[in-house]
Amino acid sequence: MSRRPLKRPGTGLDPGPLPGLIGYRLRLAQQTVFRDFAASVPGVSPGRIGMLLLVEANPGVTQSRLAQAVGRDRSTMVGVLDQLEAKRLVERRKGADRRTNGVWLTRAGRSLLARAKRAIADHEQRVAARLSAAERAKLLELLGRIGA
Amino acid sequence: MSRRPLKRPGTGLDPGPLPGLIGYRLRLAQQTVFRDFAASVPGVSPGRIGMLLLVEANPGVTQSRLAQAVGRDRSTMVGVLDQLEAKRLVERRKGADRRTNGVWLTRAGRSLLARAKRAIADHEQRVAARLSAAERAKLLELLGRIGA
DNA sequence: TATTGTTATACTCTATAACTATA
């Protein structure tokens, strides 16, 4: 928390101790990255694309397991899937345990995801433009240790 | 975007390509850090504490400059300051240019911030617990390059 | 009894557009 007389360009304001905090830098970095992502993959938010990637990697996964995987309440998943289903990107199918719904990508979902993946590859390039390959790997590793 | 067969412990789900994306790791890390922050400084959210720190470093700053500094619309700042003022942590004072409000910490605001800073120091220790001092510095630097 | 999906409801954070008072 040592005081640093840095100024953020454009504002002229003294940022105080904030730039010394990991959480503050994480928030700024995340805002920057998500803004670029949203511009790269229009129409579906970063979180929703993440959901589709999860369904792709786990075809037929139940709503509750999906909710658990992303750390949200299962009631939250209902609206998310309603939305993705309205866009015809996923579909629910009754499971063998008939309390559950399996979630599956539709053909349109797979197709959108294929296009999104190419856009994401470019996005990732831009995000890491000022990092060497080794620095990018180091960043992922350090973030993994924070987020564990 | 290379596929990695990692599993997130506890879910049993295949995370797919997500762990290879900087944005995804940023989001997970930020959630972890903000959760610890919120528990460390109860009653005032991380964003609001950030606002108080900014006001402390820039006494009498106008609402619009504050909004610009955090990248929000000036209309958003109205409710934020209403809330902080209701808690008697800041006060608005009419500026020399009488269109503007200067924002100032109250005595209670300064006192809360002093306590918060000690809690934040402990919080920062926990967040960086698995990082050496050099790694922590490297992380801040890399995040700064992403968020620039 | 316990779990899954659902509904109703509410809260936080944010933005846009239009208004007012000053400059």
Next chain:
DNA sequence: TATAGTTATAGAGTATAACAATA
């Protein structure tokens, strides 16, 4: 005309509590 603050309104994204169907 332009700017600072405000209001009304709306849209994401999230959670809690209670319910029906199923296990």
